[in-house]
Structure formats: C-alpha cells, structure tokens
Amino acid sequence: MGKTRLEAFSDGVMAIIITIMVLELKVPHGEDLASLLPLAPVFLSYVLSFIYVGIYWNNHHHMLHAARHVNGGVLWANLHLLFWLSLLPFVTGWLGENHFGPLPCAVYGFVLLMCAVAWYLLQLCIMSVDGNESMLKRALGSDWKGKFSPFLYIAGIASSFWMTWLALSFYVLSALIWLVPDRRIERVVNSAET
Amino acid sequence: MGKTRLEAFSDGVMAIIITIMVLELKVPHGEDLASLLPLAPVFLSYVLSFIYVGIYWNNHHHMLHAARHVNGGVLWANLHLLFWLSLLPFVTGWLGENHFGPLPCAVYGFVLLMCAVAWYLLQLCIMSVDGNESMLKRALGSDWKGKFSPFLYIAGIASSFWMTWLALSFYVLSALIWLVPDRRIERVVNSAET
Amino acid sequence: MGKTRLEAFSDGVMAIIITIMVLELKVPHGEDLASLLPLAPVFLSYVLSFIYVGIYWNNHHHMLHAARHVNGGVLWANLHLLFWLSLLPFVTGWLGENHFGPLPCAVYGFVLLMCAVAWYLLQLCIMSVDGNESMLKRALGSDWKGKFSPFLYIAGIASSFWMTWLALSFYVLSALIWLVPDRRIERVVNSAET
Amino acid sequence: MGKTRLEAFSDGVMAIIITIMVLELKVPHGEDLASLLPLAPVFLSYVLSFIYVGIYWNNHHHMLHAARHVNGGVLWANLHLLFWLSLLPFVTGWLGENHFGPLPCAVYGFVLLMCAVAWYLLQLCIMSVDGNESMLKRALGSDWKGKFSPFLYIAGIASSFWMTWLALSFYVLSALIWLVPDRRIERVVNSAET
Numbered sequence: 001m002g003k004t005r006l007e008a009f010s011d012g013v014m015a016i017i018i019t020i021m022v023l024e025l026k027v028p029h030g031e032d033l034a035s036l037l038p039l040a041p042v043f044l045s046y047v048l049s050f051i052y053v054g055i056y057w058n059n060h061h062h063m064l065h066a067a068r069h070v071n072g073g074v075l076w077a078n079l080h081l082l083f084w085l086s087l088l089p090f091v092t093g094w095l096g097e098n099h100f101g102p103l104p105c106a107v108y109g110f111v112l113l114m115c116a117v118a119w120y121l122l123q124l125c126i127m128s129v130d131g132n133e134s135m136l137k138r139a140l141g142s143d144w145k146g147k148f149s150p151f152l153y154i155a156g157i158a159s160s161f162w163m164t165w166l167a168l169s170f171y172v173l174s175a176l177i178w179l180v181p182d183r184r185i186e187r188v189v190n191s192a193e194t
Numbered sequence: 195m196g197k198t199r200l201e202a203f204s205d206g207v208m209a210i211i212i213t214i215m216v217l218e219l220k221v222p223h224g225e226d227l228a229s230l231l232p233l234a235p236v237f238l239s240y241v242l243s244f245i246y247v248g249i250y251w252n253n254h255h256h257m258l259h260a261a262r263h264v265n266g267g268v269l270w271a272n273l274h275l276l277f278w279l280s281l282l283p284f285v286t287g288w289l290g291e292n293h294f295g296p297l298p299c300a301v302y303g304f305v306l307l308m309c310a311v312a313w314y315l316l317q318l319c320i321m322s323v324d325g326n327e328s329m330l331k332r333a334l335g336s337d338w339k340g341k342f343s344p345f346l347y348i349a350g351i352a353s354s355f356w357m358t359w360l361a362l363s364f365y366v367l368s369a370l371i372w373l374v375p376d377r378r379i380e381r382v383v384n385s386a387e388t
Numbered sequence: 389m390g391k392t393r394l395e396a397f398s399d400g401v402m403a404i405i406i407t408i409m410v411l412e413l414k415v416p417h418g419e420d421l422a423s424l425l426p427l428a429p430v431f432l433s434y435v436l437s438f439i440y441v442g443i444y445w446n447n448h449h450h451m452l453h454a455a456r457h458v459n460g461g462v463l464w465a466n467l468h469l470l471f472w473l474s475l476l477p478f479v480t481g482w483l484g485e486n487h488f489g490p491l492p493c494a495v496y497g498f499v500l501l502m503c504a505v506a507w508y509l510l511q512l513c514i515m516s517v518d519g520n521e522s523m524l525k526r527a528l529g530s531d532w533k534g535k536f537s538p539f540l541y542i543a544g545i546a547s548s549f550w551m552t553w554l555a556l557s558f559y560v561l562s563a564l565i566w567l568v569p570d571r572r573i574e575r576v577v578n579s580a581e582t
Numbered sequence: 583m584g585k586t587r588l589e590a591f592s593d594g595v596m597a598i599i600i601t602i603m604v605l606e607l608k609v610p611h612g613e614d615l616a617s618l619l620p621l622a623p624v625f626l627s628y629v630l631s632f633i634y635v636g637i638y639w640n641n642h643h644h645m646l647h648a649a650r651h652v653n654g655g656v657l658w659a660n661l662h663l664l665f666w667l668s669l670l671p672f673v674t675g676w677l678g679e680n681h682f683g684p685l686p687c688a689v690y691g692f693v694l695l696m697c698a699v700a701w702y703l704l705q706l707c708i709m710s711v712d713g714n715e716s717m718l719k720r721a722l723g724s725d726w727k728g729k730f731s732p733f734l735y736i737a738g739i740a741s742s743f744w745m746t747w748l749a750l751s752f753y754v755l756s757a758l759i760w761l762v763p764d765r766r767i768e769r770v771v772n773s774a775e776t
Contacts, residue, residue: 005201005255007587012209012400015594019602020213022668024221027606027675031683050668054661058654061587072252076373079248086216086244093221101225179658199395199449206403206594214407218415266446270567273442280410280438287415295419393589393643400597408601412609460640464761467636474604474632481609489613 003070006078010060013082017089018053021046024093042096045108048171049092055178056085056115066136067126077125081118087111105167106160112171113153120146149174197264200272204254207276211283212247215240218287236290239302242365243286249372250279250309260330261320271319275312281305299361300354306365307347314340343368391458394466398448401470405477406441409434412481430484433496436559437480443566444473444503454524455514465513469506475499493555494548500559501541508534537562585652588660592642595664599671600635603628606675624678627690630753631674637760638667638697648718649708659707663700669693687749688742694753695735702728731756 025042028035067074091111095104123146127134140146156170219236222229261268285305289298317340321328334340350364413430416423455462479499483492511534515522528534544558607624610617649656673693677686705728709716722728738752 005205008202008590009205009209009251011587011591012206012594013213015591016210016213016598018664019595019598019668020217022672023217023602023605025669025672027672027679029679031676031680031686033685036685036689047665050661050665054658057591058657058661061657075252075255076248079244079252082212083241083244086213087219090216090219090221094225097221097223098225103227103230104225107230199399202396203399203403203445206400207407210404210407214411217411269446269449270442273438273446276406277435277438280407281413284410284413284415288419291415291417292419297421297424298419301424393593396590397593397597397639400594401601404598404601408605411605463640463643464636467632467640470600471629471632474601475607478604478607478609482613485609485611486613491615491618492613495618 003064003067006070006075007064010064010078010082011057014053014057014060014085017085018050018057021049021053021089021092024089024096039096041099042093045092045096045100048168048175049088051175051179052112052115053085053088055175056081056119059119059178063123063126063136066139068130068133068135070126071129074122074125074129077118077122081115081122084111084114084118088115100164100168102161102164105164106157109153109156109160109167109171112174113150113157116146116150116153145177149177152177197258197261200264200269201258204258204272204276205251208247208251208254208279211279212244212251215243215247215283215286218283218290233290235293236287239286239290239294242362242369243282245369245373246306246309247279247282249369250275250313253313253372257317257320257330260333262324262327262329264320265323268316268319268323271312271316275309275316278305278308278312282309294358294362296355296358299358300351303347303350303354303361303365306368307344307351310340310344310347339371343371346371391452391455394458394463395452398452398466398470399445402441402445402448402473405473406438406445409437409441409477409480412477412484427484429487430481433480433484433488436556436563437476439563439567440500440503441473441476443563444469444507447507447566451511451514451524454527456518456521456523458514459517462510462513462517465506465510469503469510472499472502472506476503488552488556490549490552493552494545497541497544497548497555497559500562501538501545504534504538504541533565537565540565585646585649588652588657589646592646592660592664593639596635596639596642596667599667600632600639603631603635603671603674606671606678621678623681624675627674627678627682630750630757631670633757633761634694634697635667635670637757638663638701641701641760645705645708645718648721650712650715650717652708653711656704656707656711659700659704663697663704666693666696666700670697682746682750684743684746687746688739691735691738691742691749691753694756695732695739698728698732698735727759731759734759 025039025046028039064070088111091104091108095101095108098104123136123140123143127137130136152170152174156167159170160167219233219240222233258264282305285298285302289295289302292298317330317334317337321331324330346364346368350361350368353364354361413427413434416427452458476499479492479496483489483496486492511524511528511531515525518524540558540562544555544562547558548555607621607628610621646652670693673686673690677683677690680686705718705722705725709719712718734752734756738749738756741752742749
C-alpha cells in the first residue's frame with residue numbers, strides 16, 4: 001500500500017482546517033477601528049491555532065517521509081488524528097469569541113491534548129508496521145518533545161479555571177518548543193539515503 | 195486514462211466533506227457548560243458521519259488500488275458516489291440539530307443507503323472495465339459486507355418512525371462492521387504484486 | 389513546465405466548488421417534512437450545478453490529458469475558467485432560494501455561458517502551445533458540442549424573462565448533451581500511445 | 583526532502599482561499615436587480631483578490647519549479663506566506679461590505695504588503711538553501727517587480743485615508759504589473775534543462 005494517498009488526503013484535510021479557521025473571523029459591519037478591535041481575541045487564537053496546524057502538518061510531512069509502509073491501522077490512526085485536528089476551528093472560534101474564558105480555554109487545551117495523544121498513537125502504529133528496521137524509531141530517539149508537551153496541555157487545562165493567561169502561556173510555550181527546528185528525522189533520513 | 199486525478203479529486207472532495215461537517219458545530223455564544231451541552235447531539239452525529247466518510251475514503255483507497263483501468267463510466271460512477279457523500283454534512287447537521295428526530299433519522303439512513311448503492315455501482319463499473327482479469331472481483335469474493343449493510347440502512351429507515359435509538363443502532367452497527375479490518379483486497383493485491 | 393500542479397490546483401478548486409455548493413442547503417430548524425420541502429428548489433439547482441461541475445472536471449481531465457505542454461497563458465486561461473466556475477455556488481444558491489425566478493435564472497445561464505467561453509479560450513491556448521502536433525486539435529474535430537452549447541445558454545437567458553421552465557430546460561438539455569459519453573479524446577490519445 | 587508535499591499543501595490552501603472568498607458573496611433574498619446591485623463592491627473586491635491569489639499561485643508554481651531543495655525553514659516561510667494569504671478572504675469581505683471605506687482599504691493594502699514581505703522571505707530561504715547554484719537567484723535578476731510592488735502597497739495604505747479610489751488604483755496597478763507575463767524563470771529553467 002502506498003503512502004501517496006494518505007499524504008494527499010491528510011494534506012487536503014489540514015489545508016481545509018487551517019483555512020476554514022479564518023471563517024471564524026466574521027466580517028464586521030462597521031468600517032472603523034472600533035468594529036475591528038473586538039476581533040482581536042479571535043485573531044490571536046487564529047494565529048495560535050494556525051501555528052499548531054502548521055506544526056502538525058510539518059511533523060506529519062517528516063514522519064511519513066520516515067515511514068516505509070502504511071497499513072489499514074495506520075490509515076485509521078491518521079484519521080483519528082485528523083478528527084481531533086478538525087475540532088480546532090470550533091474550539092478556536094469558541095476561545096476567541098469568549099475572550100479566552102475559563103471553560104473555552106480548558107476545552108482548547110483538551111483538544112490539543114487529544115491531538116498529541118492521537119499523534120503518539122500514529123507514531124506507534126507506523127513504528128510497529130516498520131518493525132525493527134523503522135527509520136522513524138531511530139529518528140525519534142528519546143522523543144522528549146512528544147513526551148513533554150502533553151504535560152504542558154494538562155497544566156494548561158488545570159490552570160484554565162484559575163488563571164487563563166497562565167493556561168494560554170502553556171499552550172504558547174508548547175508551540176514554541178515544537179517550532180524550534182528539529183533535525184532528528186531529516187538527519188536519519190539523509191544518512192539512510194546516502 | 196490514469197487513476198491519479200480520479201484519486202486526487204475524490205481525496206479532495208472527501209477531505210472537504212469530512213471537514214465542513216465540523217462547521218455545523220456552531221460556536222456557542224455563552225462560555226459555560228450549559229451553552230456547550232446542546233451541541234452534544236450535533237457532536238455525536240458528527241462523530242458518526244466522520245467515521246462513515248473515513249470508511250468510504252479508506253475503502254475507496256483500496257478499491258482504486260485494485261483497479262487496473264478507469265474510463266468515463268467509472269468517472270461518473272465515482273461522481274455519483276461523491277454526490278451522495280456530499281449530502282452527509284447536510285443530513286448530519288439536520289440529525290444533530292433536531293436531537294435525532296424521526297424524519298432526520300430516516301433521511302440520514304436514506305443518504306447512507308444511497309451511498310451504499312452508489313458504491314456498489316462504482317464497484318460494478320470498475321470490475322466491468324477490468325473484465326476477467328479484475329483483481330477487484332477476486333478480492334471482493336462474496337462481498338457479504340457490501341450486500342448486508344444496505345439491509346441495515348433499510349432497517350434503520352423503517353425503525354426511525356418507531357424507535358429512533360434503534361435506527362441509530364443499526365447505523366452504528368453498520369459502521370462497526372466496516373471498521374473491522376478487511377484484508378481481502380490487501381491480500382489479493384499483495385499476491386498479485388509478488 | 390509541468391501539468392501536474394495545474395491539474396492539482398484545478399482539482400482542488402473544483403472539488404471545493406462542488407462541495408461548498410451543498411452549504412447553500414441550510415439545515416432547517418424544524419424536523420418534519422414541511423420544513424424540508426422548501427429546500428426542494430435549492431436541492432434541484434444543487435443537482436444541476438453538481439452535474440455541470442462534474443462535466444467540467446471530467447472534460448478538464450480529458451483536455452489536459454491530451455495537452456503536451458502548458459505555459460503562463462494556459463495557467464491564466466485556466467484560472468479564468470475557475471473564476472467563472474467559482475461563481476456557480478453563488479448563482480445556484482440564488483436560483484434555488486428564489487424558486488427559479490426570472491433574473492436568477494438568467495444570471496445562472498450567464499455564468500454557464502461565461503464558463504463555456506472560458507472553456508473555449510482555454511482550448512485555444514492549449515492548442516496554440518502544442519501547435520501543429522496538437523493531439524487536442526485532432527481529438528476535438530468539429531467540436532459541435534462546444535459550439536452548440538453556448539447557443540443553448542443564450543436561448544436560456546433570453547427565455548428566462550418569458551418562461552423560466554423553458555430556460556431551465558435549455559440548461560438541462562445542454563448538461564444532457566455533455567453527459568453522453570464522448571470518446572473522441574480517449575480514442576486519439578489511445579491511438580497516439582500505441 | 584521533497585517539494586511534492588509542500589506544493590500539494592500550498593495548492594490546497596490557495597485553492598481553498600480562492601474559493602471561500604466567494605462565500606462572502608452572500609445570496610440575496612430578493613430576486614430582482616435591486617437586490618443584486620449592493621453586491622457589486624463585494625464582487626469587484628472578489629475579482630481583485632481572485633487575481634492576487636492567482637498571481638501568487640502562478641508565481642509559487644514557478645518559484646518552486648526553480649527550487650532544488652526545501653528544508654524546515656522553507657516550510658515555515660511558506661506557511662508564513664499562506665498565513666497572510668489566508669487573511670485575504672476576510673479583508674476582501676470587509677472591503678466589499680463597506681463599499682471601499684478608508685480603513686478597510688488600508689487594511690487590505692496592509693495584508694497585500696505582508697504577503698509581499700512573506701514572499702520575499704520565502705525567496706530568500708529558497709535561495710539560501712540552494713546556495714550558489716540557485717537557479718532561482720539567476721532567474722530573478724534584479725527582481726524589480728518584487729522590489730517595486732511593496733512601495734505601491736505602502737502608497738495605497740497611505741492614500742486610503744485621503745482618496746480611497748487612489749489607493750485601489752495602486753492595488754490594481756500592482757496586480758497588472760504582475761499579470762504581465764514574466765518569462766525570466768521559465769527561460770532559466772528551460773536553459774538549465776537543455
């Protein structure tokens with residue numbers, strides 16, 4: 001079974017998710033700054049979610065590059081990841097519309113947590129298909145980012161009801177950790193190809 | 195004629211269908227649990243439809259992998275399938291918004307039934323193009339799932355006006371039957387390739 | 389320059405056009421037949437437009453299969469076609485919401501006419517790039533469909549203000565003419581490949 | 583690392599951006615000309631933005647054709663460009679709904695400016711990856727369009743609060759400059775291939 005359609009379908013779904021989020025930025029009726037300013041929280045949550053989908057797309061790109069085979073289990077693990085990512089536009093809109101209220105903030109963190117769990121399961125599936133020769137397994141190494149970020153989301157969920165700005169800081173911190181370029185997979189794939 | 199664009203277009207349409215369904219989850223104005231709870235039926239019907247589109251995408255992937263040629267008839271049979279799948283966001287939203295009322299429940303089952311019919315026609319088209327050498331024909335065997343699931347949809351439609359939870363159980367049951375991995379096509383394709 | 393991205397982008401845009409048209413089918417609030425019936429004209433105009441986008445996608449598939457090269461002119465002629473196709477969801481929704489009123493009916497025909505004009509220009513561009521060796525030119529022959537259908541759209545626009553059902557019949561007739569399989573291009577491409 | 587998925591993802595996002603902009607053309611309730619005419623500014627701003635996304639897609643096609651390698655930095659520079667492009671539907675709708683008011687006009691120009699900046703950064707990233715052997719660097723030459731158009735956007739932003747029609751003229755002028763076919767990249771790529 002080929003990886004091509006899995007990549008194409010995932011690209012399509014992530015491209016749509018990243019783009020329909022902007023539909024939550026409802027065009028205001030007024031034409032002055034006063035009608036634009038209430039959109040600031042929606043805009044900021046859009047930026048954060050855009051970065052998250054970008055990170056997932058970027059890592060998905062790398063992960064499937066390192067995968068040798070896919071099977072039915074990988075297809076479903078991938079759909080499971082896309083399901084949680086597809087809830088991002090909803091929670092992003094809810095977070096922004098309510099100016100980062102406690103419950104929207106916690107639910108946003110919960111969806112991020114479930115995306116991380118789905119990502120972890122997808123990694124397990126791909127590594128089990130490739131077995132001992134898995135490039136991905138060698139590339140990941142200790143995978144401290146994958147193991148650390150769920151704790152940030154849990155910390156964010158917990159602190160949502162106490163200080164929402166702290167919760168948001170945890171989500172931003174996790175995004176920053178992932179944004180820092182991670183050359184592990186590139187290095188292993190390159191050395192395997194040469 | 196190549197399969198590539200047929201696959202790309204179908205991937206695109208199914209990716210959009212699976213993603214715009216989430217737009218029916220309208221962002222609530224309140225920020226408490228009370229404003230989130232009314233969305234539960236919409237969310238549950240979203241999950242069910244997500245799984246159905248996932249099943250169709252997954253099986254589409256396998257079916258076209260086993261197809262050797264496509265012609266104009268296959269293109270139109272495929273568009274016919276996409277047409278009925280494209281109605282899923284509408285009936286999903288209607289089902290959820292009306293808390294699983296009898297008529298939305300029956301119409302939902304009708305669209306599932308028509309998807310199954312369109313799927314069957316697409317299979318016939320692909321097998322007739324490939325003729326006696328059809329890998330798909332050998333792979334399908336008795337195709338009991340394809341023959342059995344329409345009866346589940348019909349049973350669901352019939353019971354919608356009597357007990358809607360029973361109708362929904364039929365739809366969930368059919369999804370579960372298809373979710374169980376089906377190695378027929380993978381096996382035949384693999385043996386043909388070796 | 390490759391055809392691959394032109395095909396991929398066109399597939400993407402047409403896949404989105406065909407799918408967002410269904411968003412005009414607004415989920416009704418009631419759950420009985422009385423709340424579903426007012427959607428019948430929107431549904432019928434959706435079916436007609438779905439078939440039209442399907443025809444364009446199908447023919448686009450064939451036309452680019454017969455094209456040898458693309459250049460900047462072809463890219464823009466293609467974008468011009470996608471522009472008019474992108475207006476179909478709008479005119480489809482307007483046609484359906486107003487139960488096939490005269491002006492929506494005429495505007496619908498106008499957009500179909502402009503799509504046909506854009507299609508004709510795209511054909512010219514592709515044939516001029518390929519020059520005398522153009523497979524497409526040989527495949528098209530007299531191209532009576534391409535020359536005849538604009539008259540049907542003009543007849544439809546003219547009769548919109550007089551008898552809207554007649555205008556709609558012209559649009560349906562044109563769709564039927566195009567639906568009849570057209571083996572010209574397939575035949576020429578096959579003979580060129582063997 | 584391959585360019586294929588970067589192209590596929592960008593095609594997907596740009597296809598969606600260009601298509602969801604048409605959703606800002608809300609279907610009017612009336613069926614006469616009087617209900618259609620208020621949409622004229624929305625339609626005109628849709629045409630302008632469609633052309634801009636078309637230009638970016640077209641140039642993106644050429645730029646990546648001339649790129650030899652992509653790395654993580656290029657992926658993020660590309661996402662950064664897609665982010666600003668994704669704001670086009672919002673500012674287009676705002677511009678049209680307010681009949682080209684001063685602030686919407688300036689914000690529209692600001693998003694165009696940021697797209698141009700993001701484009702410039704993406705170019706830098708691709709050229710730095712390919713180093714001295716960069717086809718893109720040779721193809722660009724003095725790149726007077728890329729250097730000149732930001733000044734047009736800045737002039738547009740500045741004149742928005744004074745004469746909005748002048749600001750719009752600057753945006754239209756910049757689009758026209760880019761529309762004029764630019765054979766630099768095609769020429770260099772062709773000479774490299776022969």
